[in-house]
Amino acid sequence: MLYGGARMSTQRRLIAEVVTALPGAFTAEELHRAVAERAPGVGLATIYRALCAMQAAGTLSHVGERGGSALLALCGRHDHHHHLVCTSCASVVGVECPLSDAAFAPAVKQGHLITSHQIALYGLCASCRTSEGA
């Protein structure tokens, strides 16, 4: 259930299917185009509402930015982690948080307190790296 307890409509079912079928990270505009291919007439507002519902349900995450738009991706993980966005194929890989307490030691030593952080990682996923190396 991508939307949590929210009501399921035909549009939302379709949007969920398209989101699941997409290879990785996508913007709202890209999703709108992909949905429009299967059902022209679905409004952009509906896309944003569905994305909002999925984010609220915790099945969708904001993983970065592309061309000024929010980059989103399916992610069911609820533990603290970050996302590596492949700049080649747009796939998204969940990675453990690379920050340990030790990493903040210099800042803490200066008296600062770090309460939250946002990390966006960009690079190549394993398969793109393999095919590039070939």
Add this chain to the structure above:
Amino acid sequence: MLYGGARMSTQRRLIAEVVTALPGAFTAEELHRAVAERAPGVGLATIYRALCAMQAAGTLSHVGERGGSALLALCGRHDHHHHLVCTSCASVVGVECPLSDAAFAPAVKQGHLITSHQIALYGLCASCRTSEGA
């Protein structure tokens, strides 16, 4: 020279003064208001152009986000580092990059290659932490 080799106008001189006088991170809108207090009539476009010039000159950095706007701050450092934005006083502290090669080891082990990263740190600076503790 906040603008690098670019031409200096009275507006840019004023903007540079205001930027220097501001306590820490600010948005374009906040800077526009601050500049307007001393010289009403300076256009928002001029603010954005000046900010762009300062970023190009490497004297200004994008350090995070606030309310959907880009959060900027003066920063002359040219080495690789990140910024801790104090959520209490908006001051900005440059901190060493907390990511080492070891931090990426799990991702690298899975075959991924991380080429770039963006980190935004939020918390309390030393002085705010001291005054809060008092």
Add this chain to the structure above:
DNA sequence: GTGTCATGTGAGAAGCGTTCTCATCTCTAC
């Protein structure tokens, strides 16, 4: 199956931050 009601929908306007355009001004080099 029917009725009710909360919730989702599409279209488009609006809001927001940012960038662009263009005529004009002004700083800088000579």
Add this chain to the structure above:
DNA sequence: GTAGAGATGAGAACGCTTCTCACATGACAC
């Protein structure tokens, strides 16, 4: 002083996102 490159202000335009409103529809009780 002059020429020309570059900066300016005003406001239109842009792109992304959210809101509004009348209407449609799914869920649920009966």
